Amino acid sequence: MTTLDITxxxxxxxxxxxxxxxxxxxxxQQQSAGTNQQDWTIINxxxxxxxxxxxxxxxxxxxxxxxxxxxxxxxxxxxxxxxxSVGPGVAENxxxxxxxxxxxxxxYAGATxxxxxxxxxxxxxxxxxxxxxxxxxxxxxxxxxxxAFMAQKGNLVVLGDAGExxxxxxxxxxxxxxxxxxxxxxxxxxxxxxxxxxxxxxxLLERADMDADPASFRRYGSARQLYHFDVDNVSAx
Amino acid sequence: MCGIxxxxxxxxxxKPELGEMLSAMLITMTDRGPDSAGIAIYxxxxxxxxxxxxxxxxxxxxxxxxEQHLHDHANLNSKAFSITARDTHAVIQVMETDKxxxxxxxxxxxxxxxxxxxxxxxxxxxxxxxxxxxxxxFGLTDASGSHGIGHTRMATESAITTLGAHPFSTGQDQCxxxxxxxxxxxxxxxxxxxxxxDIQTENDSEVAxxxxxxxxxxxxxxxxALTSGLNDLxxxxxxxxxxxxxxxxxxxxxxxxxxxxxxxxxxVAFGSEYRALVNLPAIEAAKVWEPEPAEVYFWSx
Numbered sequence: 007m008t009t010l011d012i013t014x015x016x017x018x019x020x021x022x023x024x025x026x027x028x029x030x031x032x033x034x035q036q037q038s039a040g041t042n043q044q045d046w047t048i049i050n051x052x053x054x055x056x057x058x059x060x061x062x063x064x065x066x067x068x069x070x071x072x073x074x075x076x077x078x079x080x081x082x083x084x085x086x087x088x089x090x091s092v093g094p095g096v097a098e099n100x101x102x103x104x105x106x107x108x109x110x111x112x113x114y115a116g117a118t119x120x121x122x123x124x125x126x127x128x129x130x131x132x133x134x135x136x137x138x139x140x141x142x143x144x145x146x147x148x149x150x151x152x153x154a155f156m157a158q159k160g161n162l163v164v165l166g167d168a169g170e171x172x173x174x175x176x177x178x179x180x181x182x183x184x185x186x187x188x189x190x191x192x193x194x195x196x197x198x199x200x201x202x203x204x205x206x207x208x209x210l211l212e213r214a215d216m217d218a219d220p221a222s223f224r225r226y227g228s229a230r231q232l233y234h235f236d237v238d239n240v241s242a243x
Numbered sequence: 244m245c246g247i248x249x250x251x252x253x254x255x256x257x258k259p260e261l262g263e264m265l266s267a268m269l270i271t272m273t274d275r276g277p278d279s280a281g282i283a284i285y286x287x288x289x290x291x292x293x294x295x296x297x298x299x300x301x302x303x304x305x306x307x308x309x310e311q312h313l314h315d316h317a318n319l320n321s322k323a324f325s326i327t328a329r330d331t332h333a334v335i336q337v338m339e340t341d342k343x344x345x346x347x348x349x350x351x352x353x354x355x356x357x358x359x360x361x362x363x364x365x366x367x368x369x370x371x372x373x374x375x376x377x378x379x380x381f382g383l384t385d386a387s388g389s390h391g392i393g394h395t396r397m398a399t400e401s402a403i404t405t406l407g408a409h410p411f412s413t414g415q416d417q418c419x420x421x422x423x424x425x426x427x428x429x430x431x432x433x434x435x436x437x438x439x440x441d442i443q444t445e446n447d448s449e450v451a452x453x454x455x456x457x458x459x460x461x462x463x464x465x466x467x468a469l470t471s472g473l474n475d476l477x478x479x480x481x482x483x484x485x486x487x488x489x490x491x492x493x494x495x496x497x498x499x500x501x502x503x504x505x506x507x508x509x510x511v512a513f514g515s516e517y518r519a520l521v522n523l524p525a526i527e528a529a530k531v532w533e534p535e536p537a538e539v540y541f542w543s544x
Contacts, residue, residue, distance in 0.1 A: 053518035070518050072531075091531065093516060094501060112501065112533055131533050132498055151498075151536065 022057070023050040030057065034084075037063040053093065058072050058086050061103070078105040081122060097124045100141055116143045118161065126212040127174065132169065137164045138179055144214035154181055155191065165208050165218050173226055177233075181226040182207050184218060192231045197225045245409075245422040246272025246395035247502075249483045249513035250523075251458040251486075251542045255389075256519050257509060262386030266378045266514070268519045269393040273374045275515055276395030279408035281369025283418040283485050286388040288364040292344040295335040296359040296367050297349065298405060305356050306333050309349070317348055322412045331405070332359065332368050339411065340365075340524060357406065357443075362416030364388070364487055369408040390490055392513075394420035401446040411449040414456035416487035421448035421499045422515060423479035425452040433474070452475055455484060469493045469539045483513055489543035498536035505529040511542045 020030050035044065041063060049067045051057055055074040058067050061084035069077070072090035081100040088096075091109030100119040107115075109146050110128035118135070119141025126143070132150035135143050135157055144163040151169035157179035167185035174191020180203070181194075190196075199221070207220040248268035252258060262284065269280060288294075299305040310326050313319065324345075325335040337345055342361065349356050360367040368381040374395050378384065394409035403406045409419035425431075428447035431454060436442055440453045453475060458468035465486055472482075472493065481500040484491045492500055492513060505512045505520050507529045514520045517531070534540055 052521045053516055074516055074518055091517070110531075110533070112503075113499070132536065151496075 017045045017047060017142055019047045019049060019068055021049050022054055023084070027054055030058060034058055034061050034065070034067065037061070037065050039063055055093070058084070061086070064103075069204065072109065081105060089190065090107060091128065096126075097122070097141070100124065106153065108145070111145075115145075116141050121160075125216075125226075129166065135160075142210055142213070144210055144216060146214075146216055148185070151188075152191070154194075157181075161206070161210055163207065163223075165212070167215065173228070175192070175232055176226075178226040178228060180206075182210075182223040184223045186225070187224075190226065193229045194226055195229045197227045199223065199225050219224065222232075244397045245420075246273050246275030246515045247392070247393075247420050247422050247481060247483050247513065248272060249390075249392040249420075249485075249490050251390040251511040252495040252509070253511070254509035258389060258467065259387045261388045261391055264392070264523065265386075265391045265393055266384045266520050268514060269374045269395060270378060271519045271522075272393075272395045272515055275364070276397045277370065277373055278375035278398050278403045279371045279405070279446055280394065280408050281305075281367065281408045282378075282383055282386075282393040283360070283365055283367045283380075283387045283410040283412070283420075284383075284388040284391040285364045285416075285487065286366055288487075291339050293337050293339040293361065294366060295337070295342065295345065295361045295365065296332055296365070296540050297335060298332050298357045298359050298452035298500065299333065299353075300405075301329060301355060302331050302333065305353060307438065308355065309353055312348065312352070313345065313488075317344060319344060329368065329382060331370060332381065334366050360412035360416075360418065361364075362487065363486070365416045365418060365432075367412055367418060368392075369410065369412055370405055371403055371408065371527050390485065392418065392420050392490060394484050400448075401444060402423055406444050407446050409418055409448060410485070411446070411452040411465060413442070413449065413453040414459065417452070417456055417459070418485045419448065419452035419455065420483050421451055422481045423495070425451060425476055425480065427477040434477050440443045446540040447478070450477075451480065452484075465491050466539050466541050469541075473537055481515070489541060491539060492534050493539055494536050495517075496537040503531065504534055504540070505531045 013151045027239045046067045051071040053074045059079045062082040064083045067086045069088045074093040078086040079098045081103045083103045087103045087106045094112040095103040096172040100122040103124045104123045106125040111126045111130040113131045114133040115130045116124040117136045121140045124143045129147035134149040136155045138157045138160045139184045140159040142161045148166035152154040154173045160175040164183045168187045169189035170188045173194030204220045339423045409420040412418040426452040426497045427446040455468045482493045
C-alpha cells in the first residue's frame with residue numbers, strides 16, 4: 007500500500023554547501039504569506055554567516071547544524087529553529103516571528119530586536135539583549151556580562167545565572183532571572199514580582215516551552231535615575 | 244579584525260596531519276584576515292639540537308651564502324648542522340651549543356636575514372598574502388607536530404609586512420597570536436626594552452608576546468603570566484599563546500573578539516569562529532564552547 011506523506015511533500019531542503027548562501031536567502035526572502043512551501047530545511051550550514059536573514063513570511067525554517075554571525079537577523083513572521091549553536095548576533099533586529107536555538111548562542115543575541123521571540127535552550131554569552139526594543143528573549147541556561155545593556159523594551163527571561171553588570175543603563179525592558187546575578191549595572195535595581203509579572207512570565211515560559219515556576223524568579227528593572235540630564239551630574243560629563 | 248586558529252593534539256597518531264588540519268582551519272579564516280598569514284608549528288625535537296627559523300627577502304642569495312659561511316669559516320663545535328629552506332624561510336638545525344655562535348654570525352654578517360623563532364621544537368612561517376598562498380609557498384600541509392597556532396591578519400596597528408604578521412616569537416619556543424588592539428603598547432614597549440627584552444617591530448601584538456616572555460623569564464608560569472597580563476595590558480584581545488608543551492588562551496574582560504573552542508579525546512582546537520572547526524574529525528561529537536572572558540585556559544602535553 008502506498009501512503010502519501012503530506013509533510014515531506016511540503017518540505018523543501020536547501021544544501022547550503024551545494025547551493026550557496028545567496029540562493030538560500032533569495033529563495034526564502036521571496037516567500038509570501040500564501041506560499042505553499044511552509045517548511046524549509048537547511049543542511050550543511052557549517053558555521054556560515056547570515057543564514058535565513060531578512061525573511062518576511064510565516065514560514066518555518068529548520069537549520070540542521072551550527073551557524074556563524076547573524077543567523078535569523080531582521081526576521082519578520084518566520085519561525086526559525088537552529089538544531090545547533092549560533093554565532094554572534096542571532097536574530098539581531100528581529101521584528102516579529104520566532105527564532106529558537108537548541109544549543110548555545112554567542113555574544114549579543116537578540117540585539118536591538120523590536121519584537122518577536124528568541125528562545126535559547128543552551129547558554130547565551132555576553133551582551134544578550136543589548137539595546138533590545140520590544141523583543142522577548144528566553145534563555146534556559148546562563149547569560150554573560152553586560153546583558154540587556156541599554157535595553158529599552160521587551161522581556162529578558164533567564165532560567166540560569168546572569169553575568170556582571172546586568173541591565174546597565176536600562177530603560178523600560180523587564181528582566182526576569184531565576185538564578186544568581188553576578189552584579190547589576192548602573193541604574194538597574196531589583197523590583198517586586200507582582201501578580202501581573204507572574205502572569206506575564208508564565209506566558210513567556212509557556213511560549214518558549216520551558217518548565218519553570220514563575221514565582222521562583224526575581225525581577226530587575228530601571229531605577230529611572232539616568233533618564234534625564236541632572237545638573238548635579240554636570241561634572242560627570 | 245583577524246582570524247586565529249589553534250590545534251593541540253592529544254592523539255599522537257594525528258601528528259603527521261597537524262599541518263594539513265591547521266592549514267585548512269587557517270584558510271577558512273581568510274575573510275577575517277586577507278593581508279598576511281602565519282603558522283607556528285611545534286614539531287619533532289632531537290636531544291641537544293636547536294632550531295632557528297630565519298627569513299630573508301632574498302632567500303636564493305642569503306641562505307646558500309649563510310650555509311657556505313658556516314661550513315667554511317664558522318668556529319662551530321660541530322659541522323653537523325642543516326639548513327632546510329622553504330620559500331623565504333629556512334630552518335637551521337644545529338647543536339644547542341652552537342646556537343649563540345650562529346646567532347651572532349647572522350646578526351653581524353647577514354643583515355638581511357631575520358630571526359623568526361628559536362627553540363627546541365618551534366618553527367614559524369609567516370608572510371604577506373592570502374592564507375592559501377602562504378600555506379602553499381611554505382608547503383605547510385606537509386608539516387607534522389604536536390601542536391600549532393595560526394593567524395590571518397587584517398592590519399590595524401602597524402604596516403602590512405612580513406615582520407608585522409603573526410605569530411610573534413620573543414622567547415625560546417614561545418609564540419603569540421592576537422586578535423584585537425592594545426592601547427598601552429607604546430609605553431609597555433619602552434618598559435620592556437628597558438628590561439632588556441628584544442622587540443623588533445612597532446606592532447602592538449609583539450609587545451604582548453614580549454610581555455609574557457618577560458614575566459616568564461622572571462619565573463612565572465604561562466598561566467601566571469597571562470593573569471598578570473590582564474592587569475597590565477590595556478585594550479582588546481583574544482590571545483592564543485604557544486609554548487613547547489602546549490597552548491594557552493586568554494580573552495580580555497570585555498571579550499568582544501570572538502573565540503570558539505572544541506575538545507575531543509583526540510584534540511583541543513581553537514577558532515575565531517566555528518567555521519574554522521567544521522572540518523575537524525568528529526566535530527559533531529566534540530564539546531564546543533566559548534571561552535569565558537578574563538579566564539586563563541591552558542593545555543599541556
